[in-house]
Amino acid sequence: MAHPIDDFFAVIPAGGIGSRLWPLSRAESPKFLHDLTGSGVSLLRSTWDRLLPLAGRDRIGVVTGRAHGVKVEESLPDILPENVFTEQDPRDSAAAIGLAAAVLLRRDPNVVVGSFAADHVIKRQRVFEFTVRQAVAAAREGYIATIGIQPSEPAVGFGYIKTGEELVIDDAPLAALVERFVEKPDLDTARAYFADRSYLWNAGMFIARADVLLDELAANEPELHAGLTEIAAAWDTPERDAVRDRVWPTLKKIAIDYAIAEPAAEKGKLAVVPGQFDWDDVGDFASLWSLVADGHRGDVTVLGRNENVLSDESSALVVSQTDRVVAMIGVENVIVVDTPDALLVTTPEHAQRVKGAVSSLHQRGRDSVL
Structure with a gap:
């Protein structure tokens, strides 16, 4: 074949x-x-x-x-x-x-x-x-x-x-x-x-x-x-x-x-x-988390700079693109996306609503971060 x-x-x-x-x-x-x-x-x-x-x-x-x-x-x-x-x-x-x-x-x-x-x-x-x-x-x-x-x-x-x-x-x-x-x-x-x-x-x-x-x-x-x-x-x-x-x-x-x-x-x-x-189809951060965690969300999954992420009794997907330290203490099932000019915090249940935030930013004239 x-x-x-x-x-x-x-x-x-x-x-x-x-x-x-x-x-x-x-x-x-x-x-x-x-x-x-x-x-x-x-x-x-x-x-x-x-x-x-x-x-x-x-x-x-x-x-x-x-x-x-x-x-x-x-x-x-x-x-x-x-x-x-x-x-x-x-x-x-x-x-x-x-x-x-x-x-x-x-x-x-x-x-x-x-x-x-x-x-x-x-x-x-x-x-x-x-x-x-x-x-x-x-x-x-x-x-x-x-x-x-x-x-x-x-x-x-x-x-x-x-x-x-x-x-x-x-x-x-x-x-x-x-x-x-x-x-x-x-x-x-x-x-x-x-x-x-x-x-x-x-x-x-x-x-x-x-x-x-x-x-x-x-x-x-x-x-x-x-x-x-x-x-x-x-x-x-x-x-x-x-x-x-x-x-x-x-x-x-x-x-x-x-x-x-x-x-x-x-x-x-x-x-x-x-x-x-x-x-x-990696349609949102919830599906991305399941994908990179092989279907098992738990603990902390990091994409990017792992050395910048600190966790204590937490479970999260963290996408780290900056030198900033991301510290999580006692939070469960959260998504954190840290970029130089924008920070997103959401949950898998609300991941589809990120598109609405993008529309809102566009309406406010904030296209520089889009």
Whole structure:
């Protein structure tokens, strides 16, 4: 399984600031550029390494903002410059993935494109590769394929995919039709989904022939499709910047789930392959703590300068980026993020609310700390 897939091109959307991980993640240094797991490399680099056996060095691209293009190339020194697709500003995932697909289709009419977020943590590499190869097989048959994660708990922080009828596809023994998408549920509903086992977490991974993906986009969002097609026609020419700068601001902001995946599911064109690998989207500091503590929160887990943290009968996640001493005495289940210009103190139960603090700071004109 080590050989790359000949007709496959992996795309890594690397956008967003990861506001639930503020103040560690910032607009100029978003979470995908950080080493959040202690692996020694950024989440982006880990994603590249994960996709390398499937696509090969020359067939991995990144879609990112202009502000991050240089840092992306520094993190991925092996990436080909023509495979860095820079956005003028964020237009959500349909535009980002659609741009890459439209450019790649002009370069290779038979290409199968796969989209994999830059900031996810995945373990069990061989199982991941086996799952992606099944999704590519389904894509060759004309389906838009997604990878659903078998839930390990009744989580309320993820959307869900309801699996339907099994498909008979060579080299994709686990593929099934998607019956429907479900938005993030309440806890009782999540428990029912977890017990059902036909519901999978929506991990936001999509694999499809570029022509099929763009045909679906044209059917559902024709203006967005037309804009991306115009940009793609100029992409590998000297007119790229001028056309992108003119057209990009006019593109609709919409997620690929709504623009392509959900309508495709209604038409019976969306397949899902269950992923049995370990997956985490590191969506907030609570999930980060569980990840780095291997699921067992207790005592004190430190990311950063361990010598600056003192603890007496406490349990916490401490992210230390300064020379300041962080001393905790008799506190339980807290999260402390200490950076040079901002200090965050919260708990796992309230970690999702960090995004609200970021919005509040923006409204107050405190963008210098964002």
